[in-house]
Every structure is written in C-alpha cells, then in structure tokens.
Amino acid sequence: MSADANHEPNISHAIGNPAVIGQIKTLFQQQLVTQECADGMPTLWVDAEHISSLLALCKHQLQPAYSMLYDVTAIDERVRCHRDDQPASDFTVVYQLLSLEGNAFLRLKVALLAANLRIDSQCDLWPNANWYERECHDMFGIDFIGHPNLYPLIIPPTWKGHPLRKDHPARATEMDPFSIDEEMQDEEQEALRFVPEQWGMQRTSQNTDYMFLNMGPNHPSVHGVFRVALQLNGEEVVDSVADIGYHHRGAEKMGERQAWHTYIPYTDRIDYLGGVMNNLPYVMSVEKLAGIEVPERAKTIRVMLAECFRIQSHFLFFGTFAQDIGQMSPIFYIFADREMLFGVIESITGGRMHPSWFRIGGVAHDLPQGWHLKLQEFVNMMPARLDHYQKMVMDNRIIKQRTVGIGRYNSEQAIDWGVTGGGLRATGYDWDMRKRMPYSGYENYDFDIPLGSNGDCYDRAMVRLEEIRQSLRIIQQCIDHMPSGPYKAEHSLTSPPNKQRSMEDIETLIQHFVNSSWGPPIPAGEACLPIEATKGINSYYLVSDGSTGSYRTRIRTPSFAHLQMIPTMGRGMMVADMIAIIASIDFVMADVDR
C-alpha cells in the first residue's frame, strides 16, 4: 500500500506500511528489533527508556504521522514457548498506533523483566493513554511512571492480584469457595465511595459548596452498569469522573482457557448489540494466523450479516437516544423494526441477538433457500420508515435545542482520545475502515460514508441514522450479487472441520476427530485484524503459542476509548446535557469492560 495520504482503497487488507520501519530506523538512533507478525503489521521492539521518545517521534515526526494511540496492552510472556527471535521479556507492553492519514497500524513492544515492571506513562502525549495504562496496571501490575492516578479502573479497589497474569486463576474452581459476610460487604461498599480529593477535586470553592452526585452504576440513562461521579454547582457539571468495571467478565482471560473455536460465542457478547459483527475481527485474526483464505461467498455472507447487525445496533442507539432526551415513542417503533430484522437474522442463522454464526474459515451453514425474500422485504420497507424517524426525531425542534452544540469536540480532540467510528465521522473527519483499509471484500461495494460537521450530539446521531441507509445499500448489493460456491474454506484448520473427506481415509478421520474435540491447533504467531464495528474500530489481538487455545486475547473495543472522553465533553454542561452526551456516544458497557 502507498504511504502517502491519498485515499485509494487498499485491496489486500494490509494493515501496516512496511516502509515505516526503514523510516523509523533512519530517524531513531536507538537499537530496535523487528518482529515478523502474521498480520503483517510492522512490529518493533524498543527499550523501556526509549519508548517515550519513539512514541513522540511516531506521533510528530513520521510522515504520515501515527496520530492515534489505538491500544496499549501487555502480554505475560513467562510461560510462552514460541518466542523465536523476540527479546527476553517477562511482561511485554504493546502499543498499537494508527495512522489515519496513512491508513496503517504500527505495533511497538517493550520488554519488561519481572524484577522491574516500570515504564513511562504516555498520558502527556496522548490523553487516552490514561485508562489503557490503568487497565494494564490492574491486569498485570505494571507501574506507569508519571501517571496522574493509577487507581484501579476495571477491578474493584479491594482486589488482590493481577487477573491477566498467567499465575492468576481463571476459574472459580481453582479458588476457595467465595462468600461475603456483612463486614466485608460494608468494606466493599465503602471502597466504592467517591472521594473527590482523590481526583484533584475541591469540595468547596469561594462561593459555593459542590454537590457530588453518583450517576450510576444503576441509573436509567447510563446504558448498563456505569458510574459517572458528577461535581455539581447547582445543575451545572463542573467536572466528572467516569468509573467503569462493573460489567467486567474477564473476557480476555476466558480467551486463554477456551479453544479457538469455542471462544466464538464469547465474542458475540462483547458488544452485545453487534452480534456476529463481533465474530468477524476474531475469526479474521484466527484465519490470518492459520493461513486460511475465506471463499467469496462466505465473505459476502459475513458482510451481509455484519451490516444487518450494524443496522440493529444503530436502531437501538437511535431509539435510546430519543428516549434519553425524553421522547418516549421512537424506541417502540424502532423495536418493531428490530424485531422484523431479528426475524430475518433468525431465519438465516437460527439465532437472534447472539447467533455466534461465523466460523474459522467461513460461516456455520449455507444460506437457507429463499433467504433473500424476507431480507428484501425489510430493505424495501426501511427507507420510508427512516424518513419518518428523521422527521420525528432529528427534525424536532426540542431535540435540536437539546443536542446541537452539546458535547462538542473537534477531529483533533477525537483523534487524541482514540475516538473512532461515528464519533469521529461526526466531526467531519472522513475515516471509515471499510473504505480506508477494506476487509472481507468491502472494496467491492458501493456505499458512502456519512459525515457530520460539528462533532456534537446531534451530528453523532445523524451520522448513525445515515449509516443505516448506507448499510441497507450494502445489503441490497449482497442480495443482488451473492456469489455461489462454498460457504467455508477448504482447509484442515477450519472449525468445525469439513467432514466429506474424513469418510474416505483414516488420516483425515483422525484429524477431523482431533479438530472437533480439542479444536484446531493454530500455528504460533500474532495477529490483529481490526474492523469497522458498529461503534468504532474493534479488534482482537491474538497471540498463539501453537496450541488449541489462544495464549493472549486482547480485545480492543471502541466504547472503552469513547467513554474516557465523557468528562472532557461534559465540563460546564448541565445534568441534562450529560444525559444527551451519554446517549449520543453509542456504547454498551459489555463493550467497555469486556
């Protein structure tokens, strides 16, 4: 792919620009080690003391610049066998950067030894490093020097140990039976009390005593278990602190104990409104590791269903958006539409919200006979309904009063905070992964990328309403041009494995048996293929150690990054604006906490 800033689609789904390594090596004088990854993402190892300068160089000096801190995570390397020519490391901190101008990802790794788990914080360079570093601190016990407040983010403040370390148990059965007595309950509750001083907040100012209001973890408008502690002056939000982790289920840890195949249903429940859309980045990454080429029909089916779920997710977003601003009815109309589309999805996959229908190498079944009839009916019906919603919600003057100019941020801020998806496009920044780094055959479809201009609550909703229309266009193209052929790849590592030939000779029968019972052993390596999911860029960074399960599953979700921006967006607003802001972000807590 080309390194310059032209907008040519990139056909091969290359996610990195190999030339960047040479560029860095000329600019950066320190020792660097290159690692080959299965996904083709340029990967460099650097010493802990030089990471800050390298990241600053990537952000400011490289052409095109790597302006977004896409992800920060870590790997516990202590029991990993296949590390080949990687530097010695107990814990590896992994930074993934995204160049929006160059349409390329870059991975930087830092080796840390167990004796000295310390590394510089990047909060000054990228504000969104804050939560990522707190999460790494929770999960691996890595200290980030210079971090403003390494308070537990995901795990409760009373938690002992670091869950994603390999020596931390993954199952309840590995631990003593859990019980909680009254004293402990009080302790846990007390530990959750919001202490303003901890966040550098004043309790009083010259003229006023502030009120601190816990909005959540149980509140009708926080869309799940999410807490924002508000510092209020009357109804004005002076400052706020977002607190997450109440929905944490250890999805990444589960990835390490499930087989590659049996983890697919867990992915459905990450962004629980995204259904099979969540399967896509996961199976694509596994396929990359296994070297499986997915047949065209399977790709088209995947796109079609993924777009169905984009519509489903945007529907719910749109309905709750109107509801949170006090409009009661749209959500009911939208639920009727959702129901109809669920009917279509059910007739194709057999499941509704979480079909877990994608498989390593393809999809679970071929499309049923007449699959397109109900879908076509839906696609025909929707445009008129969408016009109706447009009129009912977006053209309503009270809605405009409540959302135009509220919760505004510009493209630069969005990129600084790692905002992707509709939240980024609402600022007028034309960046959609499906166009910029097409995957699963998106380069073959004709669709537009809706853009906003103000980056406010109104534009965020508008962009998503338009995206529904574009998704309908894509689905129509899938219906019209569904290729024939197999729905799953001819490959020994697909799951469940193809059965025809296992009936013919004993070797394939044995392999079939092994792959069905234990699951396919995926070759050692690392892969991370991001996609434009319902809410932004979603990816599964998979580390395989050559076994039947993943060694490390890192789920980078868009909602996590978006929520981190709430205090910035809400400063100086009213309580009611805060609700509009939260409603306009489009997140689900399962996608935030994982």
Next chain:
Amino acid sequence: MNAVLVQIINVVVILLFVVFGAALLTWVERRLLGIWQDRYGPNRVGPFGSLQIVADMIKLLMKQDWVPPFADRLVFIVAPAIAMFVVVAAFAVIPMAPGVGVIDLNIGLLFFLAMTSLGVYAVMFGAYASDNKYALLGGLRAAAQMVSYEVFMGLSLMGVVMLAGSFNLREVVLAQADGWYIVPQFVGFLIFFMAGIAESHRTPFDLPEAEHELTAGFHTEYSGMKFAMFFLGEYVSVLMTAAMITVLFLGGWLGPAWLPPLAWFLLKTAALVLSMILIRGALPRPRYDQLMAFGWKLMLPLALINLLATGALTLM
C-alpha cells in the same frame, strides 16, 4: 334537609369520580400510548385490561409502608397528602353542569389558583424530606418551574375574567353562551394549556421527575401508597387542568341539546385529556434552563400582551 342530602351526594359522587377517574386515566393513558406506539399496553386484567387499575391498587396497597431511615419522617408523610389534597380541593370549585358541582364560590377562579400554587409545597417537602440528591434536584426544578409557570398561568386567565366580568366559574360558563372564549382568548387558552401541563409535571414539562436524568426526581424515595398518592395527584391534576380549560375556554357544559350538559362537559374534558396524552407520546423534554427561558421570555410577555389587548378591547 333535602338540599343538604343532594349536596352530600354531589360531593361524594364528584370525589369518587375524580379519584376513580384519575385511576382509570392511568390505564387509559397506558392503553392509548400503547396503541400509538404500535404495541398493546396493559391488556391482561379484565376486559381490554381495564381492571389493571385494580391490580395496580392492590399491589400498591399491599406494599410495605416504608419511610427511609434518613428521611424527615413527618414531612415525608405529609408531602403526598398535600399533593393529593390540593388538587382534589381545587376540583371543588369546578362546575360540571347546572346543579352538579361541589361549591359555588364567587372567587372560584382565585381559589383554584391558590390551590394549585400550594401544590408546589408537596413537591418541595417530598424532595426535601427524602434527603436524596436526585430528589433534591427534582425538588429544585419543581419549585422553579411551578413558581414561574404560576405567574403566567394566572395572567392567562385574567382575559377570561375580563370578558366574563366574574371570578365565579359558573358565571364564566354562562357568559360563554354566545360563543366560547377559546376564540377571543386563543392565546390565553394556549398559555393556560401549557401552564396546566407544567403544573401537573407532564411531558414536555416533566423535568422534576425526568426519569432519564433524575431517576424519579422528587419522589425517588417514595414507594407503596405514598408514591401512589403523588402519582394519583398528578392524574387528578391532569383531569383538573382539562376540566378547567373546558370551563374557561370551551363553554363548560354548554352544547347542543341532544346530549345532556354533563355529557358535554365530560366529552370536552376527555378530549383535552387525550390531547395531553398524545403530547406525552410525541414530544421530547427540553432542558431546565430552556424551559425557564421559554416561560419567562416567551410565555410571560405573551400573557401580558394578551391581557393588555383584551383590556383595551373590553374598554372600547
């Protein structure tokens, strides 16, 4: 003796009508919203779900009568009683038909305004006694909203008073024999309609209990029968607003003779109630400061201009 008996029957029937009408209204509203929102609404208990109110009442009555330990007990208990009392009392002055009505006060309109003004105490007491931050915010919003909407609610009615030349509601109705006041007092009608919705905290003026912002606003800590009294009080106040508009602007019980006067009164009131339900189904909620600005910057000047214009016309 006979007159007293009639009067007692009058009082009891109207009281029952008001309370049961309000309870029935909860079901009517849910069914209607259901229909307008492409769903059923409560349709299980009794024919078309009409006994849903009985089920709801039983549920609310059987609930533990709980006062939070941190609440101010006395005020906490008194607040819902005030809420219920003031709206029912205000209903007393509404003339429904010739001979039907609790009391014929010659300052009926002022009594009505006084009673609705007292309603704000219920909300403030409830919010204050709850010792809950959400309730406090709801109480603050309610106090500000009701006090400001009170101002032009009163002003919007003065046009009617000028035209009728009386504060007595029965006389106001009779004065409309030649034509309903909705025509000369259309601006007053609109303003009063909105102020009435605001007084009963209904969408789009439901900020004191904005569910999506303040969970349940001022009645967050209330449950069981005490909650039911707040709830019922609001529905009575919906009925009352509709009845008042009927009396003041739609000619009360007046109508063609093929229906009895009481039926005309009830029909007009019901139509207004339905329109208020429809508004709830359609509109979103403005922000607190926008609501205030709307009241003070638009409605108040409008009410004053209306008053001036009516005064000028009456004098001419």
